Amino acid sequence: MQNKHVLIVEDEAPIRDMLRFALERASFSVSEAEDAQTARLAVADQRPDLVLLDWMLPGVSGTELAREWRRDELTADLPIILVTARVDEDDRVRGLNLGADDYVTKPFSSSELVARVRAVLRRSLPGGEDETLDWHGLNLDAASQRVSVGDASVKLGPTEYRLLHFFMSNPERVYSREQMLDRVWGQNVYVEERTVDVHIRRLRRALAPHGFDGFVQTVRGSGYRFSSKVS
Amino acid sequence: MQNKHVLIVEDEAPIRDMLRFALERASFSVSEAEDAQTARLAVADQRPDLVLLDWMLPGVSGTELAREWRRDELTADLPIILVTARVDEDDRVRGLNLGADDYVTKPFSSSELVARVRAVLRRSLPGGEDETLDWHGLNLDAASQRVSVGDASVKLGPTEYRLLHFFMSNPERVYSREQMLDRVWGQNVYVEERTVDVHIRRLRRALAPHGFDGFVQTVRGSGYRFSSKVS
DNA sequence: AATTCATATGACAGATTCGTGACGCGCCGC
DNA sequence: GCGGCGCGTCACGAATCTGTCATATGAATT
Numbered sequence: 001m002q003n004k005h006v007l008i009v010e011d012e013a014p015i016r017d018m019l020r021f022a023l024e025r026a027s028f029s030v031s032e033a034e035d036a037q038t039a040r041l042a043v044a045d046q047r048p049d050l051v052l053l054d055w056m057l058p059g060v061s062g063t064e065l066a067r068e069w070r071r072d073e074l075t076a077d078l079p080i081i082l083v084t085a086r087v088d089e090d091d092r093v094r095g096l097n098l099g100a101d102d103y104v105t106k107p108f109s110s111s112e113l114v115a116r117v118r119a120v121l122r123r124s125l126p127g128g129e130d131e132t133l134d135w136h137g138l139n140l141d142a143a144s145q146r147v148s149v150g151d152a153s154v155k156l157g158p159t160e161y162r163l164l165h166f167f168m169s170n171p172e173r174v175y176s177r178e179q180m181l182d183r184v185w186g187q188n189v190y191v192e193e194r195t196v197d198v199h200i201r202r203l204r205r206a207l208a209p210h211g212f213d214g215f216v217q218t219v220r221g222s223g224y225r226f227s228s229k230v231s
Numbered sequence: 232m233q234n235k236h237v238l239i240v241e242d243e244a245p246i247r248d249m250l251r252f253a254l255e256r257a258s259f260s261v262s263e264a265e266d267a268q269t270a271r272l273a274v275a276d277q278r279p280d281l282v283l284l285d286w287m288l289p290g291v292s293g294t295e296l297a298r299e300w301r302r303d304e305l306t307a308d309l310p311i312i313l314v315t316a317r318v319d320e321d322d323r324v325r326g327l328n329l330g331a332d333d334y335v336t337k338p339f340s341s342s343e344l345v346a347r348v349r350a351v352l353r354r355s356l357p358g359g360e361d362e363t364l365d366w367h368g369l370n371l372d373a374a375s376q377r378v379s380v381g382d383a384s385v386k387l388g389p390t391e392y393r394l395l396h397f398f399m400s401n402p403e404r405v406y407s408r409e410q411m412l413d414r415v416w417g418q419n420v421y422v423e424e425r426t427v428d429v430h431i432r433r434l435r436r437a438l439a440p441h442g443f444d445g446f447v448q449t450v451r452g453s454g455y456r457f458s459s460k461v462s
Numbered sequence: 463a464a465t466t467c468a469t470a471t472g473a474c475a476g477a478t479t480c481g482t483g484a485c486g487c488g489c490c491g492c
Numbered sequence: 493g494c495g496g497c498g499c500g501t502c503a504c505g506a507a508t509c510t511g512t513c514a515t516a517t518g519a520a521t522t
Contacts, residue, residue: 067490157497157498157499158498158499159498159499160498172374172375173374173375174374174375174376178349182350190340190342190343190346191499191500191501192500192501192502194480194500194501194502195499195500195501197479197480197481197482198481198482198499198500198501199499199500200481201481201482201483202498202499218479218480218481219376220388220389220478220479220480220507220508220509221389221478221479221509222376222389225375225376227375229377229384230384231384231386388508388509388510389509389510390509390510391509422510422511422512423511423512423513425469425511425512425513426510426511426512428468428469428470428471429470429471429510429511429512430510430511431469431470432469432470432471432472435470449468449469449470451468451469451519451520452467452468
């Protein structure tokens with residue numbers, strides 16, 4: 001679990017130092033970048049396990065970097081934690097929609113930071129790096145956010161993709177809407193629980209035409225379950 | 232998960248009201264204290280599941296209260312969420328060092344508040360242990376909330392599932408209707424005792440087609456028993 | 463056997479929970 | 493800017509569950 005490499009992308013030196021200090025004390029290996037261009041190179045060069053990305057950078061903003069990486073096949077599933085200055089509900093949602101895995105708001109305690117880094121790394125661990133998940137012929141391709149069924153291939157939206165990824169990593173188990181929000185949307189996102197229903201619906205609709213019907217099961221009063229057995 | 236009791240320690244009435252409203256709407260039970268002394272009594276008296284503690288209280292400060300509770304063995308692991316007015320790095324660190332489990336900064340959205348309360352409560356809950364019960368070929372898997380006989384799965388409603396779970400955990404023993412209401416329905420639920428009969432009937436009807444007949448036994452004048460021995 | 467009492471059963475209406483289509487909003491590529 | 497797309501929310505209806513009652517059944521007692 002340790003010995004993971006974290007890249008800090010942050011233009012303000014004091015914050016950079018504080019981040020480095022906290023992470024190194026938690027025995028992560030750390031490298032830094034203070035602008036977008038350096039960050040691009042560092043990611044390509046060092047293949048970090050996680051990026052701590054400042055929201056506001058001079059020149060190219062953090063959001064833009066995040067977007068770039070998400071689009072690039074090689075870095076599509078690179079865990080990103082956004083570091084934002086203000087507490088802004090909209091920023092939160094926007095950031096996570098861009099594909100960030102979590103975020104911390106300045107100022108933050110070092111223990112909080114380390115905890116979040118660990119949480120995100122842990123979450124992305126079971127799926128393996130770019131290991132393609134296979135489940136009863138359902139095949140998940142992390143790079144292109146597509147899922148292939150036999151020869152057909154289905155394009156999923158980001159959220160649907162993450163939802164399916166979560167399900168395929170944790171089949172045969174009931175999860176409450178709350179748990180799913182935690183693990184698929186992120187631990188600090190506040191959206192209605194019924195939002196889960198809607199995305200379940202979208203996922204079902206995407207998979208059904210390809211013969212995958214009845215695998216996303218409703219457990220009334222409890223949540224949902226991904227299962228191969230018939231209900 | 233619900234029905235948890237939250238104590239609000241906050242001297243400003245409007246904020247207190249807002250907190251109460253948000254929490255009650257999320258079906259928590261709520262009590263209030265507007266000063267440290269009342270708070271001490273309330274904690275000792277009501278043993279709340281979580282405390283929302285204002286940072287700045289007249290007289291004894293919130294930090295002092297937190298410290299007290301942490302020192303006391305009885306309240307050492309009482310979850311505390313600090314409510315702070317300003318965002319201040321030092322406060323944050325100090326608060327978390329004092330053992331606060333989380334904090335919210337005013338102003339905050341009620342959904343955020345409720346989410347944090349839930350998150351903290353969930354964290355302190357016992358970890359989800361995977362439980363599989365097997366009883367004479369009748370199989371109950373807690374993780375997937377599924378009951379099966381061989382390869383056939385038994386379709387149960389939520390209450391029937393809980394009832395069967397209870398029976399399988401406590402076989403060969405007679406329980407009165409009152410005891411069953413306590414343990415299956417919950418302690419603060421008032422329903423007619425005869426309701427148990429109806430659900431017993433529904434459970435029997437669900438199990439019978441799978442060859443499980445006569446295992447839910449009536450003990451006239453006392454209650455019911457789940458048993459493999461013939462009566 | 464008649465009576466009495468506890469339980470079994472079927473029916474029902476209210477309450478919950480879930481599925482689904484629609485809508486507005488923000489972001490992105492053009 | 494414009495149109496498309498993904499997302500979160502809402503409202504409505506459908507499906508299911510739940511507690512209660514009325515009545516039937518059966519067992520124990522007299």
